[in-house]
Amino acid sequence: MHRDHFNSAELKLVNRAISVSEELVSDHYKISESQWLRNRFDVKTGAQLTPEERAANDVFAQVIRYRGTPSPDAGAPRNFDLYMICLQDRSILKEVETNTDVPLYPFLLYLFVHELVHIVRFGRFIQSFTMPDSKRDLEENIVHEHTREILASTQLSGVEKIISQRWAIRHCSQ
Numbered sequence: 001m002h003r004d005h006f007n008s009a010e011l012k013l014v015n016r017a018i019s020v021s022e023e024l025v026s027d028h029y030k031i032s033e034s035q036w037l038r039n040r041f042d043v044k045t046g047a048q049l050t051p052e053e054r055a056a057n058d059v060f061a062q063v064i065r066y067r068g069t070p071s072p073d074a075g076a077p078r079n080f081d082l083y084m085i086c087l088q089d090r091s092i093l094k095e096v097e098t099n100t101d102v103p104l105y106p107f108l109l110y111l112f113v114h115e116l117v118h119i120v121r122f123g124r125f126i127q128s129f130t131m132p133d134s135k136r137d138l139e140e141n142i143v144h145e146h147t148r149e150i151l152a153s154t155q156l157s158g159v160e161k162i163i164s165q166r167w168a169i170r171h172c173s174q
Contacts, residue, residue, distance in 0.1 A: 002094045005046045013105050021112035028150045029120050040082045041119050046089030053086040061111045062086050085115045106158040114147045
């Protein structure tokens, strides 16, 4: 039986994976904490998603870009991008329940590292968020290779099986 949302124990793994993946990506790209503020991102899980943030059944996560303006109290107003990593709990849970080679924590770590690599590339203008469909496969291959490289150094049990596969991840501009 497939569930729609993570339970409390799984949400703890989500939070741990966010923290570890941010550290791994920061170390890999030599990004300080203050530089991360320029690459603004947040994470939502299934229970928090709006209908527009829900993806097709075969997608595990998607990044949506929102445009924002800081409050007047924040100093000079300057528009910014906020990248929302939207986990699709149902698809993730279904995958780990049906595929015994995919433990939840390493899979979450893969998803977050993968998405953070995209966000770094978008923030550094290495790749445009609004790339044409013809370039998406190439970008996914590049990001997958960077993700493999970052995770290969972790020595985390189960990661080797996960980085040897390709996963359905999507990016949307709003």
